[in-house]
Amino acid sequence: MANNQSSSTASSEEWVRILSNDGFSYLVKRKVATASGTLKNMLSTESNFAEAASNTCPMSERGIIVEKLCEYLTFKTLYEKVPPKEDIPDFMERLAPEIALELLMAADYYDGVWFLHTSRPDQVDRRSWI
Amino acid sequence: MLCQRVVALHADRLESLEGVRIDLARPLLDKCSAETLLRLEEASPEITEATVDAWKSLCFSLYPLAAQSVCMEREPASWRESFFCIREQEARRFEDLKVRLRSQREEAEQRKKEGQVKYTDRLPPAKRRGWIPTPPKSLFQKTRSDAVKVSKGIYSLHRNPTMPATMGQKILPIPTNAKLLPSPPLRSLPTSSATSGSRVTVTAISVRRNSTATLKSSPKPSAAISQSHHPIVIHSQASSDAKRQKLTVVDCNDLPSPKPSLIERTTPLKPPLPRRDPKTSLFIPKHRVSSQLPTALGVRSRG
Numbered sequence: 001m002a003n004n005q006s007s008s009t010a011s012s013e014e015w016v017r018i019l020s021n022d023g024f025s026y027l028v029k030r031k032v033a034t035a036s037g038t039l040k041n042m043l044s045t046e047s048n049f050a051e052a053a054s055n056t057c058p059m060s061e062r063g064i065i066v067e068k069l070c071e072y073l074t075f076k077t078l079y080e081k082v083p084p085k086e087d088i089p090d091f092m093e094r095l096a097p098e099i100a101l102e103l104l105m106a107a108d109y110y111d112g113v114w115f116l117h118t119s120r121p122d123q124v125d126r127r128s129w130i
Numbered sequence: 131m132l133c134q135r136v137v138a139l140h141a142d143r144l145e146s147l148e149g150v151r152i153d154l155a156r157p158l159l160d161k162c163s164a165e166t167l168l169r170l171e172e173a174s175p176e177i178t179e180a181t182v183d184a185w186k187s188l189c190f191s192l193y194p195l196a197a198q199s200v201c202m203e204r205e206p207a208s209w210r211e212s213f214f215c216i217r218e219q220e221a222r223r224f225e226d227l228k229v230r231l232r233s234q235r236e237e238a239e240q241r242k243k244e245g246q247v248k249y250t251d252r253l254p255p256a257k258r259r260g261w262i263p264t265p266p267k268s269l270f271q272k273t274r275s276d277a278v279k280v281s282k283g284i285y286s287l288h289r290n291p292t293m294p295a296t297m298g299q300k301i302l303p304i305p306t307n308a309k310l311l312p313s314p315p316l317r318s319l320p321t322s323s324a325t326s327g328s329r330v331t332v333t334a335i336s337v338r339r340n341s342t343a344t345l346k347s348s349p350k351p352s353a354a355i356s357q358s359h360h361p362i363v364i365h366s367q368a369s370s371d372a373k374r375q376k377l378t379v380v381d382c383n384d385l386p387s388p389k390p391s392l393i394e395r396t397t398p399l400k401p402p403l404p405r406r407d408p409k410t411s412l413f414i415p416k417h418r419v420s421s422q423l424p425t426a427l428g429v430r431s432r433g
Contacts, residue, residue, distance in 0.1 A: 097139070104154060
């Protein structure tokens with residue numbers, strides 16, 4: 001039991017690599033990457049996917065889109081378990097309109113991490129996700 | 131919906147929705163304008179079925195009354211066509227209203243301008259007499275007509291406003307301290323052939339009662355005064371070497387008052403009276419000599 005907990009903790013602190021289609025790579029913590037449902041399935045150790053074995057997830061998106069995705073995943077992980085009274089910055093300000101449509105399509109593919117009714121990750125209703 | 135919110139804020143900058151799922155694109159289409167919807171339909175024909183609701187919501191948001199009237203009978207086949215028809219109707223209605231408002235405003239301004247006081251230094255147009263256009267007078271003609279008016283004003287009996295014909299003529303007594311003044315030299319008056327043949331005519335205004343005897347004793351060549359029942363013969367004074375003027379005999383019966391008195395003449399030119407009513411200046415002739423006011427001729431009794 002203790003070994004399982006330590007192994008899960010160790011795995012959550014592991015770094016995983018996310019690759020864009022134009023050659024950019026982004027290193028994020030496993031717990032950050034698993035905030036996305038699609039990436040969580042890809043990196044699951046229970047599956048026999050190559051991404052899980054190599055801790056590398058290639059994405060068919062441009063580098064700027066992948067960067068924004070990783071940025072949001074980090075934001076979500078950071079403010080998911082904060083007390084309600086704490087002020088959370090608005091992530092909408094960080095979204096450029098030029099990439100908004102492309103980001104919408106990428107977010108739809110990577111399992112609804114963007115379908116938040118509010119910009120507060122702690123108030124997300126998982127049933128509202130796709 | 132963060133991404134959807136951002137895209138909706140900049141919906142009019144969308145070029146195409148190719149590859150976007152309809153359920154993702156539907157909330158975005160509601161935020162688009164008519165031109166954007168047309169552009170997106172041309173670029174991505176697959177979203178045509180999704181734009182029906184967008185056109186309907188656009189009709190109701192921009193032209194609610196017209197859309198309600200269209201929808202009352204039955205649902206139109208194409209909300210897109212209905213939108214453009216309604217837009218044209220509204221544009222024509224606004225144009226008519228604009229023209230009407232503009233004409234009303236112009237009419238009001240015109241009425242206001244007509245009622246305003248206008249300052250000008252030009253003379254008003256001459257009144258037409260009998261609708262016969264008279265040719266403009268030359269300087270010589272103007273001078274001649276002025277001279278006629280002056281002479282008639284001084285010596286004409288009928289033109290004296292102080293002695294209206296309806297009331298008859300009344301001779302007023304002159305106070306004793308008044309002096310007999312000679313009549314003004316007629317040489318100064320312009321005589322012209324336009325005075326219908328007569329050079330000078332004398333008007334008998336008033337005869338001094340008290341000085342009748344003195345006058346009788348020392349008759350002056352300047353004035354000859356007769357008694358009441360005799361015809362009054364008056365001739366204007368000229369210088370001793372002056373030519374004799376034509377005498378005009380005025381029958382005493384024409385004069386209703388039996389009191390003879392001397393004609394008292396004052397100097398023709400008097401200094402202007404102070405504090406004159408500006409309205410009276412309209413009726414005073416140009417030359418004060420021919421002024422028909424009582425003060426000018428000394429008819430009004432003093433004291």
